[in-house]
Amino acid sequence: MLELLRSIGLTDSEAKVYLALLDLGTSTVGPIADKSRASYSKIYLLLEKLIDKGLATYITKEKTRYFTPTSPKKILEYLDQKKTTLDKLSKEVKDMLPKLEAKLKQSQEEEYVTIYEGHEGLKTVYLESINNLKPGDEILVMGATMGAYTQTKQNILLLKKVHTIRQERKIGFRVIFNEEFRQNKDVEFFKKQKPIQVRFLLKNTPAGINIQGNRVLIIYWHKEEPKVFLIQSKIVADSFRKYFEVVWEKAKT
Numbered sequence: 001m002l003e004l005l006r007s008i009g010l011t012d013s014e015a016k017v018y019l020a021l022l023d024l025g026t027s028t029v030g031p032i033a034d035k036s037r038a039s040y041s042k043i044y045l046l047l048e049k050l051i052d053k054g055l056a057t058y059i060t061k062e063k064t065r066y067f068t069p070t071s072p073k074k075i076l077e078y079l080d081q082k083k084t085t086l087d088k089l090s091k092e093v094k095d096m097l098p099k100l101e102a103k104l105k106q107s108q109e110e111e112y113v114t115i116y117e118g119h120e121g122l123k124t125v126y127l128e129s130i131n132n133l134k135p136g137d138e139i140l141v142m143g144a145t146m147g148a149y150t151q152t153k154q155n156i157l158l159l160k161k162v163h164t165i166r167q168e169r170k171i172g173f174r175v176i177f178n179e180e181f182r183q184n185k186d187v188e189f190f191k192k193q194k195p196i197q198v199r200f201l202l203k204n205t206p207a208g209i210n211i212q213g214n215r216v217l218i219i220y221w222h223k224e225e226p227k228v229f230l231i232q233s234k235i236v237a238d239s240f241r242k243y244f245e246v247v248w249e250k251a252k253t
Contacts, residue, residue, distance in 0.1 A: 008079055010053075013038055017046045018055055021069035028066060053078050111236075116228040122219070123158050125228050129212045130165050138172035139212050140244045143205035167194075176201050176244075176251050199251035211240050 005015035013036070020036035021027070033043040047067055050056040054074045058067045116125045133139070166173060173196045182200050191198055207220035214237045218229040231237075 008075065009082060011049075013042065013046050014049055014053075017043070018050055018069065021050070021056060021067060022072075026066050026068045028064060032067060054081075111233040113232070114230045116230065118225055119154055119158075122155075122226040122228055125217060125230055126158060126162050127165075129210075129215050129217065130162055130169075130171070132215075133166075133169065133171050133213055135170045136172075137213060138174065139166065139210065140174050140241060141208060141210050142176040142201075142244055142247055143178065143208045173197070174244075174248065175199075176247060178204060179252075180204060199248065199253055201247060201251035209240060209244075211237055211244060213237065216240050 001019065002012075002015050005018060006012060010018065016036040017032060017038055020032050024031055024035060029040070029043050029047070032038070032047070033040050036043075036046075038046055047056060047058070051058065054070060054077060056067055056069055058065045060066075114125075116122060130139070163173075165171075175196070175198055177198065177200050179200045207218055210217035210219060214232060214234040216231040216233075216237050218231070220227055
Protein backbone atom coordinates (compact mmCIF):
# COMPACT_ATOMS: atom_id res chain seq x y z
CA MET A 1 0.00 0.00 0.00
CA LEU A 2 2.86 2.33 0.85
CA GLU A 3 4.49 1.63 -2.51
CA LEU A 4 1.24 2.37 -4.36
CA LEU A 5 0.89 5.74 -2.63
CA ARG A 6 4.47 6.55 -3.54
CA SER A 7 3.84 5.63 -7.17
CA ILE A 8 0.96 8.12 -7.48
CA GLY A 9 3.18 10.98 -6.38
CA LEU A 10 3.24 11.06 -2.58
CA THR A 11 6.58 11.21 -0.84
CA ASP A 12 7.48 8.42 1.55
CA SER A 13 6.71 10.64 4.56
CA GLU A 14 3.40 11.88 3.09
CA ALA A 15 2.30 8.31 2.42
CA LYS A 16 3.10 7.24 5.99
CA VAL A 17 1.22 10.21 7.46
CA TYR A 18 -1.80 9.51 5.24
CA LEU A 19 -1.89 5.83 6.29
CA ALA A 20 -1.57 6.89 9.93
CA LEU A 21 -4.54 9.23 9.46
CA LEU A 22 -6.63 6.41 7.96
CA ASP A 23 -5.88 4.27 11.02
CA LEU A 24 -6.52 7.03 13.56
CA GLY A 25 -9.47 8.78 11.96
CA THR A 26 -9.67 12.26 13.48
CA SER A 27 -6.60 13.12 15.54
CA THR A 28 -4.30 15.84 16.78
CA VAL A 29 -0.73 15.98 15.50
CA GLY A 30 0.85 14.06 18.40
CA PRO A 31 -0.61 10.61 17.68
CA ILE A 32 -0.20 11.17 13.92
CA ALA A 33 3.50 11.96 14.35
CA ASP A 34 4.00 8.96 16.64
CA LYS A 35 2.21 6.48 14.38
CA SER A 36 3.84 7.71 11.16
CA ARG A 37 7.21 8.23 12.87
CA ALA A 38 7.40 11.69 11.35
CA SER A 39 9.38 14.33 13.21
CA TYR A 40 7.34 16.98 15.04
CA SER A 41 9.23 19.69 13.15
CA LYS A 42 7.86 18.39 9.84
CA ILE A 43 4.46 16.93 10.71
CA TYR A 44 2.51 20.16 10.09
CA LEU A 45 4.19 20.63 6.70
CA LEU A 46 3.37 17.04 5.71
CA LEU A 47 -0.26 17.46 6.77
CA GLU A 48 -0.50 20.72 4.81
CA LYS A 49 0.74 18.90 1.70
CA LEU A 50 -1.92 16.21 2.16
CA ILE A 51 -4.55 18.93 2.53
CA ASP A 52 -3.30 20.57 -0.68
CA LYS A 53 -3.69 17.22 -2.43
CA GLY A 54 -7.23 16.88 -1.10
CA LEU A 55 -6.37 13.85 1.03
CA ALA A 56 -6.92 15.44 4.46
CA THR A 57 -8.90 18.19 6.19
CA TYR A 58 -8.85 19.78 9.63
CA ILE A 59 -11.04 21.64 12.08
CA THR A 60 -10.03 23.80 15.04
CA LYS A 61 -11.49 23.20 18.50
CA GLU A 62 -10.40 25.34 21.42
CA LYS A 63 -7.28 26.46 19.54
CA THR A 64 -6.29 22.86 18.73
CA ARG A 65 -6.27 21.43 15.22
CA TYR A 66 -7.87 18.06 14.58
CA PHE A 67 -6.93 16.38 11.30
CA THR A 68 -9.14 13.93 9.41
CA PRO A 69 -8.42 11.86 6.28
CA THR A 70 -10.76 12.40 3.34
CA SER A 71 -12.33 9.47 1.51
CA PRO A 72 -9.78 7.25 -0.30
CA LYS A 73 -11.83 8.01 -3.44
CA LYS A 74 -10.10 11.39 -3.35
CA ILE A 75 -6.99 9.57 -4.55
CA LEU A 76 -8.71 9.01 -7.90
CA GLU A 77 -9.68 12.68 -8.05
CA TYR A 78 -6.07 13.59 -7.26
CA LEU A 79 -4.86 11.35 -10.10
CA ASP A 80 -7.42 12.84 -12.49
CA GLN A 81 -6.18 16.30 -11.58
CA LYS A 82 -2.58 15.24 -12.19
CA LYS A 83 -3.57 13.76 -15.55
CA THR A 84 -5.28 17.00 -16.57
CA THR A 85 -2.17 18.96 -15.59
CA LEU A 86 0.10 16.54 -17.47
CA ASP A 87 -2.11 16.68 -20.58
CA LYS A 88 -1.92 20.47 -20.52
CA LEU A 89 1.86 20.39 -20.08
CA SER A 90 2.18 17.83 -22.88
CA LYS A 91 0.28 20.13 -25.25
CA GLU A 92 2.43 23.11 -24.24
CA VAL A 93 5.62 21.11 -24.83
CA LYS A 94 4.39 19.95 -28.26
CA ASP A 95 3.62 23.56 -29.20
CA MET A 96 7.09 24.57 -28.03
CA LEU A 97 8.98 21.71 -29.76
CA PRO A 98 9.78 23.63 -32.98
CA LYS A 99 11.47 26.40 -30.95
CA LEU A 100 13.33 23.88 -28.78
CA GLU A 101 14.52 21.93 -31.82
CA ALA A 102 15.65 25.17 -33.48
CA LYS A 103 17.72 25.96 -30.38
CA LEU A 104 19.20 22.44 -30.45
CA LYS A 105 20.09 22.75 -34.13
CA GLN A 106 21.77 26.09 -33.47
CA SER A 107 23.81 24.65 -30.60
CA GLN A 108 24.82 21.65 -32.74
CA GLU A 109 26.37 24.00 -35.28
CA GLU A 110 28.73 25.23 -32.57
CA GLU A 111 32.07 23.51 -32.01
CA TYR A 112 32.86 21.77 -28.73
CA VAL A 113 34.46 18.69 -27.21
CA THR A 114 32.77 16.52 -24.58
CA ILE A 115 33.79 13.35 -22.73
CA TYR A 116 31.24 10.65 -21.86
CA GLU A 117 31.97 7.74 -19.52
CA GLY A 118 30.26 4.44 -18.73
CA HIS A 119 27.45 2.60 -20.46
CA GLU A 120 24.92 5.39 -19.85
CA GLY A 121 27.33 7.89 -21.38
CA LEU A 122 27.83 5.64 -24.41
CA LYS A 123 24.07 5.18 -24.74
CA THR A 124 23.43 8.92 -24.52
CA VAL A 125 25.97 9.90 -27.17
CA TYR A 126 25.03 7.04 -29.54
CA LEU A 127 21.29 7.75 -29.50
CA GLU A 128 21.76 11.52 -29.55
CA SER A 129 24.11 11.26 -32.53
CA ILE A 130 21.99 8.92 -34.64
CA ASN A 131 18.81 10.90 -33.91
CA ASN A 132 20.51 13.92 -35.49
CA LEU A 133 21.03 12.08 -38.80
CA LYS A 134 18.70 12.29 -41.79
CA PRO A 135 17.67 9.66 -44.37
CA GLY A 136 20.52 9.22 -46.81
CA ASP A 137 23.22 10.10 -44.27
CA GLU A 138 25.97 7.60 -43.55
CA ILE A 139 27.79 6.37 -40.45
CA LEU A 140 31.49 5.66 -40.95
CA VAL A 141 33.45 3.57 -38.43
CA MET A 142 37.11 2.58 -38.55
CA GLY A 143 39.50 0.83 -36.23
CA ALA A 144 36.60 -1.04 -34.66
CA THR A 145 37.60 -3.77 -32.22
CA MET A 146 33.97 -4.28 -31.10
CA GLY A 147 34.73 -7.24 -28.88
CA ALA A 148 33.78 -5.29 -25.74
CA TYR A 149 30.56 -4.09 -27.35
CA THR A 150 29.05 -7.56 -27.32
CA GLN A 151 30.24 -8.73 -23.91
CA THR A 152 27.23 -7.46 -22.00
CA LYS A 153 23.51 -7.71 -22.61
CA GLN A 154 22.99 -3.95 -22.24
CA ASN A 155 25.58 -3.23 -24.95
CA ILE A 156 23.97 -5.73 -27.32
CA LEU A 157 20.55 -4.15 -26.72
CA LEU A 158 22.02 -0.70 -27.35
CA LEU A 159 23.59 -1.80 -30.63
CA LYS A 160 20.34 -3.40 -31.77
CA LYS A 161 18.43 -0.22 -30.94
CA VAL A 162 20.93 1.96 -32.81
CA HIS A 163 20.80 -0.24 -35.90
CA THR A 164 17.00 -0.42 -35.77
CA ILE A 165 16.84 3.39 -35.82
CA ARG A 166 19.43 3.46 -38.60
CA GLN A 167 17.51 0.98 -40.74
CA GLU A 168 14.19 2.76 -40.20
CA ARG A 169 15.76 6.06 -41.29
CA LYS A 170 17.61 4.47 -44.22
CA ILE A 171 20.99 5.59 -42.92
CA GLY A 172 24.02 3.94 -44.53
CA PHE A 173 26.79 2.22 -42.58
CA ARG A 174 30.38 1.43 -43.54
CA VAL A 175 32.79 -0.09 -41.05
CA ILE A 176 36.48 -1.01 -41.16
CA PHE A 177 37.23 -3.67 -38.58
CA ASN A 178 40.66 -4.57 -37.29
CA GLU A 179 41.97 -7.55 -39.27
CA GLU A 180 42.28 -9.64 -36.12
CA PHE A 181 38.48 -9.70 -35.82
CA ARG A 182 37.82 -11.13 -39.27
CA GLN A 183 37.05 -14.56 -37.81
CA ASN A 184 35.26 -13.24 -34.72
CA LYS A 185 31.70 -14.54 -34.54
CA ASP A 186 30.46 -11.14 -33.38
CA VAL A 187 31.34 -9.67 -36.78
CA GLU A 188 28.38 -11.63 -38.15
CA PHE A 189 26.08 -9.55 -35.96
CA PHE A 190 27.13 -6.43 -37.83
CA LYS A 191 26.95 -8.04 -41.26
CA LYS A 192 23.27 -8.76 -40.63
CA GLN A 193 22.49 -5.08 -39.94
CA LYS A 194 21.83 -4.18 -43.58
CA PRO A 195 22.41 -1.92 -45.40
CA ILE A 196 26.05 -2.24 -44.37
CA GLN A 197 29.48 -2.58 -45.96
CA VAL A 198 32.30 -4.25 -44.04
CA ARG A 199 36.04 -4.22 -44.71
CA PHE A 200 39.17 -5.10 -42.73
CA LEU A 201 42.53 -3.39 -42.46
CA LEU A 202 44.18 -2.33 -39.24
CA LYS A 203 45.96 -4.87 -37.07
CA ASN A 204 45.29 -3.44 -33.64
CA THR A 205 43.79 -0.08 -32.68
CA PRO A 206 42.56 0.21 -29.08
CA ALA A 207 40.23 3.09 -29.99
CA GLY A 208 37.56 3.19 -32.68
CA ILE A 209 36.57 6.27 -34.69
CA ASN A 210 32.90 6.85 -35.44
CA ILE A 211 31.92 9.64 -37.88
CA GLN A 212 28.29 10.78 -37.90
CA GLY A 213 27.17 14.04 -39.48
CA ASN A 214 29.19 16.85 -37.91
CA ARG A 215 30.33 14.61 -35.07
CA VAL A 216 33.37 12.43 -34.49
CA LEU A 217 33.23 9.89 -31.66
CA ILE A 218 36.51 8.40 -30.48
CA ILE A 219 35.63 5.36 -28.38
CA TYR A 220 37.82 3.09 -26.30
CA TRP A 221 37.31 0.68 -23.42
CA HIS A 222 39.08 1.13 -20.10
CA LYS A 223 38.65 -1.64 -17.51
CA GLU A 224 35.51 -2.86 -19.32
CA GLU A 225 33.98 0.63 -19.20
CA PRO A 226 33.55 2.71 -22.37
CA LYS A 227 34.89 6.23 -22.74
CA VAL A 228 33.79 8.49 -25.58
CA PHE A 229 35.48 11.67 -26.77
CA LEU A 230 32.89 13.60 -28.76
CA ILE A 231 34.14 16.26 -31.18
CA GLN A 232 31.34 18.46 -32.55
CA SER A 233 32.80 20.22 -35.59
CA LYS A 234 31.89 20.15 -39.29
CA ILE A 235 35.48 20.86 -40.30
CA VAL A 236 36.89 18.05 -38.14
CA ALA A 237 34.15 15.60 -39.21
CA ASP A 238 34.76 16.36 -42.91
CA SER A 239 38.51 15.86 -42.39
CA PHE A 240 37.97 12.47 -40.74
CA ARG A 241 35.54 11.57 -43.53
CA LYS A 242 38.23 12.18 -46.17
CA TYR A 243 40.71 10.17 -44.13
CA PHE A 244 38.17 7.34 -43.91
CA GLU A 245 37.79 7.24 -47.71
CA VAL A 246 41.56 6.87 -48.13
CA VAL A 247 41.66 4.01 -45.63
CA TRP A 248 38.51 2.44 -47.14
CA GLU A 249 40.19 2.15 -50.54
CA LYS A 250 43.10 0.26 -48.99
CA ALA A 251 40.96 -1.99 -46.81
CA LYS A 252 40.17 -5.58 -47.78
CA THR A 253 36.75 -7.16 -48.11
